[in-house]
Amino acid sequence: MKSNKPRQMDExxxxxxxxxxxDAFAQALKDMDGSSKRQQLERDQDAQREFEQRLRSLMSDFRQSDTSVDTLLRTLVELGKIA
Structure with missing residues (x-):
C-alpha cells in the first residue's frame, strides 16, 4: 500500500x-535597474531640452547673443558664483 505523503525532493x-x-531574481533586479536608468536618462534629456528652450527664449527676450551669454557664464564660474 502506498503512503499519501508528498515525495521528498532530493538535494x-x-x-x-x-x-x-x-536566476529569476537576478534577472528581475537587472530589469528594474535598467529601466530605472533608462527612465532617469529620459528625464534628464527632457530637463535639458526644457532648459535650452527657456534659455533661448530669455536670450531672445533680452536680445543676448550666444557669445555674450557664454562670457557671462564663464565669468560666473571663475568668480565661484556657479559650479
Whole structure:
C-alpha cells in the first residue's frame, strides 16, 4: 500500500530549483535597474531640452547673443558664483 505523503525532493532537485529562483531574481533586479536608468536618462534629456528652450527664449527676450551669454557664464564660474 502506498503512503499519501508528498515525495521528498532530493538535494539535486532542491539545488536546481534554488538556482532557477536565484536566476529569476537576478534577472528581475537587472530589469528594474535598467529601466530605472533608462527612465532617469529620459528625464534628464527632457530637463535639458526644457532648459535650452527657456534659455533661448530669455536670450531672445533680452536680445543676448550666444557669445555674450557664454562670457557671462564663464565669468560666473571663475568668480565661484556657479559650479
Amino acid at each position: 539535486r532537485e532542491k539545488l536546481r530549483k534554488f538556482r532557477e529562483l536565484d
